Amino acid sequence: MVATIPVRHAMSVQSPTPKVESTAKQSSQGLITLWLGLTMSTMGRVWKMGAEVHPSRWSRLAILPGMALYNSTMAMIENLRFRKTLEQTQIDQPPVFVLGHWRSGSTLLHNLLTSDPQFTYVNMYQTMFPSHFLTTERYGSVLGSPFLPKTRPMDNMECRFDLPQEDEFALCVMTGYSPYLLPIFQHQPRKIDRFFNVEEGLNPQELQEWKDALMLLMKKVTLKTGKPIVLKSPSHTFRTKLLLEMFPNAKFVYIYRNPYAVLKSSVHFRKTIFEENALGKSQSEDMTEEVLQIYENCFYTYERDRQLVPAGNLHEICFESLEADPLGEMQKLYAGLNMPGFEGLKTVLEPQVDSLRRYKKNKFTDDPVVMERLYNRLKFAFDRYGYAPPHLDAETAAA
Numbered sequence: 001m002v003a004t005i006p007v008r009h010a011m012s013v014q015s016p017t018p019k020v021e022s023t024a025k026q027s028s029q030g031l032i033t034l035w036l037g038l039t040m041s042t043m044g045r046v047w048k049m050g051a052e053v054h055p056s057r058w059s060r061l062a063i064l065p066g067m068a069l070y071n072s073t074m075a076m077i078e079n080l081r082f083r084k085t086l087e088q089t090q091i092d093q094p095p096v097f098v099l100g101h102w103r104s105g106s107t108l109l110h111n112l113l114t115s116d117p118q119f120t121y122v123n124m125y126q127t128m129f130p131s132h133f134l135t136t137e138r139y140g141s142v143l144g145s146p147f148l149p150k151t152r153p154m155d156n157m158e159c160r161f162d163l164p165q166e167d168e169f170a171l172c173v174m175t176g177y178s179p180y181l182l183p184i185f186q187h188q189p190r191k192i193d194r195f196f197n198v199e200e201g202l203n204p205q206e207l208q209e210w211k212d213a214l215m216l217l218m219k220k221v222t223l224k225t226g227k228p229i230v231l232k233s234p235s236h237t238f239r240t241k242l243l244l245e246m247f248p249n250a251k252f253v254y255i256y257r258n259p260y261a262v263l264k265s266s267v268h269f270r271k272t273i274f275e276e277n278a279l280g281k282s283q284s285e286d287m288t289e290e291v292l293q294i295y296e297n298c299f300y301t302y303e304r305d306r307q308l309v310p311a312g313n314l315h316e317i318c319f320e321s322l323e324a325d326p327l328g329e330m331q332k333l334y335a336g337l338n339m340p341g342f343e344g345l346k347t348v349l350e351p352q353v354d355s356l357r358r359y360k361k362n363k364f365t366d367d368p369v370v371m372e373r374l375y376n377r378l379k380f381a382f383d384r385y386g387y388a389p390p391h392l393d394a395e396t397a398a399a
Contacts, residue, residue: 032147033060033277034180037128037173040072045176049191051184052280060279074132082134082223089219093228095247096337099237100255101298103265105319109255110232112322112330114164115352116345120227122170122217125161130170130217134224137161167217168233174213177206179235182270183277189290196235196294197301199242211246237298240305251337252309254302257319259295259381260374260390266291292377299381312338318385326353366390 038046043064053061096113100106114121125141126133133140141161149159172178179195194201198210221229236243243250267287275282306314315336322329327349334342371390375382382389 031059031063032149033279034128034169034172034183035060035064035277035279036067037071037130037170038064038068039075039131039173040068042173042176043068046181046184049176049181049185050188051181052187052278053184054280056281057279071129071131074129074136078132078135082220086216086219086223089223091215091218091222091229091247094249094251095218095228096230096251096253097236097243098230098232098253098255099240099302100234100257101237101262101266101295102234103262103269104234104257105255105322106232106234108319109253109317109322110164110230112326112345112349113230113253113333115348116341117348118227118341118344119230120221120225121164121230121232122167122221123162124159124165126217126221127165127167127169128173130174130213130220134220164230164232166233167214167231168235170217171210171213171233174217175206175210177202177210183274184279186274186278186280186283196297197238199239211242214246234298238301240302241308244308250313251339252306252314253333253337254306254314254316255319255322256316256385258387258390259378259385260371260387263288263291263295263374263378266295292374295378295381299384303384312336 035043096119098106098110098113100109110121113119125137125144129136129140145161148161168178168180172180177195177198179192181195182189182192185191198207202210218229218231237254240252243252270287270291315333317329317333327346330345330349331342334340334345375389381387
């Protein structure tokens, strides 16, 4: 199971994957995969788990041993240079964690929060090469930039080494204990279930390795910038309890979105990520049921654990409201978390408001029958967040 809370409404929804009508030319990662930052030890761990490989992926596979040797070598150099300094580095300023299911708008929220100059974040280069970015980022980001796609393959958001990125990518290549291993375990997803809620899924030694990796990553970013960190990974929505144990004063922002839109986008996201990072044959089966089960577990785990967050340290935000009025919603967020500095953020964001509204999301075709089935399956979330049934909205719009 993904989490210990039982999956509810467990009836299967058989439906075709929603058809994507992209509003911009889709990009490809090329040889840039999630696995380029693996060290020899973590690559060995993942291979022992039974990672799926196929000769058709030879170009991606061929580059990994050399990269793993490079990463391991640079990691040893970084350890020699910074070990003592990192041991003395403290996370004195409470981090901010952005929570929410995949495709709920957490990237937009993360980008808005990290526009505030008082905060810092883990960027894309640091998540790809967490074992040595203190040593290599200056030249590595320059040399690697020509190989990056201009936009992310799953949507139309800009892709650059210096932009905010999910720390889960770093934890994946640092430990091998991450649901982001799914692209190389596409036909063995149950092997990855225990990596969502790591506190309940990992054994004590593995859990300590995971916690040490997160702390090391945060210390490195703190050493580099000296600012409080805003971290964003949907996977952390399963880990609120653990994060509170590690950082009792942490702030949490939970973003939610129309469940139907989340589901459609998540199926597309999953298919794209799987294809762009596969080392074996891609899964051809419909992924809707798998996405639904993860959504349910994510929802119920968050509902259980949000009660543990001290008053004033959790703020919930609606994606549609944030999209319509980013400045107004961010002001509410700062007030809700009793965080200073909104005027500084406002100064930065005001010139960006028009460009935020011009961003083009992927569009999907809608099947009213499928919409009704999915609504019945996810009614608990529609009710919790106050969204109308999507099939009724569609009928009203067509009338």
